[in-house]
């Protein structure tokens with residue numbers, strides 16, 4: 353990547369934090385791959401999630417400002433993750449066959465590979481590497497790099513040089529270019545996607561490979577692929593979830609949430625309870641109950657809950673969360689991480705007030721607590737609840753059963 357002399361001076365004030373997919377597209381474009389520019393107004397400074405300025409997009413196109421942060425793993429090895437310009441310059445003049453290794457190759461693909469590359473002076477095994485985690489059970493970039501290194505060893509001859517090249521590649525993006533275009537940018541004179549040459553029998557067997565019995569895997573895949581397929585299956589995480597209770601003080605959120613969390617934990621789902629009161633003693637210590645503080649509190653809960661879900665856990669949160677805007681932001685975050693279930697505990701105010709476990713309603717009525725939800729501060733009734741439970745009508749066990757059933761339906765669906 354050629355960087356200008358004083359790269360970070362006079363950057364546009366408008367900034368845009370790129371998503372993981374956009375970072376992949378930008379890295380590919382700046383290293384000489386197909387052009388890419390962000391949607392939205394320009395000039396703009398493009399940054400990563402840590403707010404490091406990486407590039408500027410303006411009327412002249414997109415130019416680099418700082419090198420990308422690198423991470424660990426074989427797919428970040430600079431000897432393999434080479435820019436398209438660099439590789440193209442090196443292979444110029446040769447007959448170059450590019451082979452895209454996007455999945456662990458089966459035996460039928462390995463068998464057909466020499467024919468696909470026959471006559472080439474150079475073979476580039478292009479391994480797509482996304483900044484996003486692979487889908488559950490799929491072999492990710494590190495595994496594909498190891499598999500490609502084995503393929504290269506098997507293919508190399510005195511007349512044919514074979515190199516593994518890691519290509520930044522968004523997991524899914526409408527702006528993703530075609531492989532033929534990408535391969536040409538890396539200097540290939542012809543290209544194939546290896547998985548498209550999987551024979552029909554192998555294709556069906558890969559689709560049916562639910563049980564992953566060791567002998568079936570070994571029969572279908574050559575040893576290097578089999579090792580990665582089993583490893584990916586072993587580390588596959590079940591997708592996580594956020595169950596978010598909302599409702600008035602005393603409506604029963606904590607009681608139901610606590611019982612639900614205990615039940616899910618008992619079933620082996622790793623469950624984290626983020627109770628409203630408890631959060632305010634730790635994560636949100638010192639925050640008040642004005643609208644801004646409540647929104648901040650709910651946003652923090654949503655952030656932590658989404659982190660839990662993104663690691664395959666179940667987060668059960670139970671704040672009042674009285675404002676639709678805050679709840680919508682939580683939903684947006686959580687749905688990007690896994691399953692989201694909004695449970696409105698709709699117990700009527702009169703019932704909550706009659707329960708008045710902590711004596712807070714009485715105090716609020718006497719004017720001793722300002723901005724008390726339902727008395728002197730609003731509760732915006734959700735219009736997007738996935739489940740509505742009135743605990744003056746159903747007991748705790750019933751409420752837990754309803755939420756559990758809704759969650760299981762989502763996770764399995």
Ligand SMILES: Nc1ncnc2c1ncn2[C@@H]1O[C@H](COP(=O)(O)OS(=O)(=O)O)[C@@H](OP(=O)(O)O)[C@H]1O
Pocket residue numbers: 600601602606628629632641645646647649650670671672673674710712721722723724725729
């Ligand atoms: N002004 C006011 N309004 C509402 N609630 C109040 C207030 N002051 C203190 N409390 C106690 O704080 C608990 C609610 O905190 P939350 O973090 O769930 O509220 S919010 O989501 O930020 O609105 C709530 O606990 P729960 O009864 O468990 O809901 C109350 O005990």
Ligand SMILES: Nc1ncnc2c1ncn2[C@@H]1O[C@H](COP(=O)(O)OP(=O)(O)O)[C@@H](O)[C@H]1O
Pocket residue numbers: 599600601602603604605606607608670707709743744746747748751
């Ligand atoms: N069906 C029910 N579900 C949940 N709580 C109930 C139910 N019936 C009575 N309650 C009582 O209502 C109170 C609810 O308090 P809590 O769970 O702390 O509510 P919140 O967290 O919404 O403030 C508890 O004292 C609980 O025992």
